[in-house]
Amino acid sequence: MKSDIILLGHGSGGKLSHELLDDLIVPILSGIGQRDQNDAAVLTQQQGRLAFTTDSYVVDPIFFPGGSIGSLAIHGTINDLAMAAAMPIGISVGLIIEEGLAVSTLRTILEDMSAAAEKSGVRILTGDTKVVPRGKVDKIFINTSGIGVMEHDLDISGHNARVGDKILINGTIGDHGMAVMASREGLALDSDITSDSAPLNSLVADLIHGVGGQLHALRDPTRGGVATTLKEIAIQSEVEITLRENSLPVGSTVAAACSILGLDPLFVANEGKLLAFIAPEAAEQALMIMRSHEFGKRAAIIGEVTSTNKGKVRLQTTIGGLRAIEMLAGEQLPRIC
């Protein structure tokens, strides 16, 4: 790259655009090869139903403990496909960059994307870059879309939670949201909070392999947190969910930071967690599968589907009461992902 910063011309489609592509983007995101200058990537015929998803990432700051906007964008789209019980086969990357961004910053973000994709076994297939004048976007926003393939006929969906199902989570809650908040606000904590951003495709593959049709629903509790996600499923599946507060895994530093900021970890975003609704007879097996996976060591059964009382979520508190859980009403943490 001849320039140290991104110029408007890098988004022109002309000579500088080709230089950015040839000297920086293609060497790092190697899946976006020369062929991609043909507007679209071509994939061989796939066996099975397809899943298709999109997400834009606007996280602030763009680097935080445990990740960056780059790794987050790859993990997030992998996870959206995994939650549809689909194995990711390819990801697209749409970059919107503010004029003046340091090329070294862009390089680090692209390297994070490449490393995240490689570690997850997912290919980045195609991309697009736009540059807008200073002040028209904040540093960089990234869209990732993804295609996955479903090599099974299971109906794993938010409509399919059933009375009696146990609800499992693969670890502690609130880590991503509090890592971003602590880093944005410059909170001085005893120990750093690290984002849980992680790809969940292989954990989902293990669950499907292990318990198959006894896995009824999967969802990743991102924006809005565990509370909002469970409320969605309670509405979609027309059931009532009961959570046990003393079963919820919360890291001690996250709990402390939430307390300082007056936040409830149940509503804080996660980026490496999934909620699984499992038939009761398979719940212990699913828990063991989770705990033996790199991203499930602190997995727990946090509640169950208790009745067909449509759309209700109740929290059984540590002191023995029952609290109704509603969706997050306003904006708790803007630009968390």
Added chain:
Amino acid sequence: MKSDIILLGHGSGGKLSHELLDDLIVPILSGIGQRDQNDAAVLTQQQGRLAFTTDSYVVDPIFFPGGSIGSLAIHGTINDLAMAAAMPIGISVGLIIEEGLAVSTLRTILEDMSAAAEKSGVRILTGDTKVVPRGKVDKIFINTSGIGVMEHDLDISGHNARVGDKILINGTIGDHGMAVMASREGLALDSDITSDSAPLNSLVADLIHGVGGQLHALRDPTRGGVATTLKEIAIQSEVEITLRENSLPVGSTVAAACSILGLDPLFVANEGKLLAFIAPEAAEQALMIMRSHEFGKRAAIIGEVTSTNKGKVRLQTTIGGLRAIEMLAGEQLPRIC
């Protein structure tokens, strides 16, 4: 919608996000149904190779003669798939909205997207919405990604232009770029310039049906215009291209506006045009197919592939000279798409 403007909470994932989805987005983009709250859309197994593409749209202004950021985002991704000789089967929509955008503005943009998709016979399958604080993005940016299916074994690509091929375009050049520029700069012209933004999937289907394997390469001359696009193909296919200036279709108002602003229409963006490289024996037939299509009435043969002099593009000027064409060097028209 209870609010007249978009609030940060509409991007929270919580109650306001669900209200935006249920009251505005889903009713207009009906393909994004309730099921979509399952993170990803599910498609049946497809017969044929797949094409996958992504594009972000940051056009300024968001409404211009002949379209809006909404219709442009749909047409653009349809066209990227069509240029890979794939028929679009589904599109994703990622919205990044500035806090404070009028809900009525968003409604119009979504209606434009819906109408463009419907007119093209393409389904919008899945979406994502982020809201960022005022000043962190300019009004609205939209990413669209798309999946297409190739129901043939043809190799239609920018690597496949061959010596002797005729180069066809389906109409006048520079309309989109000059419509956006004129509207941005408030140019007073004798008559309005209208963007050529249009979906080219059915025109491409007609060409494939009519001339099949004699269609060697397709590319839409968007950012960087016809000149940059031809230069790309000359490099990829390792050939020399010769254009005839007096064959290039340019509208008179576009020519006048280019002249005022000191721009060359060969470098100005189009959003409803394609360049087709056709074996010489099929060129007249392809021209007739184009001219009988709604989006090809002013189609023309504008040049040919003249030798294996790698990566050269030459313009035979009206006065008889030969001018070498290079890629656009800097940024001619920022935020044109």
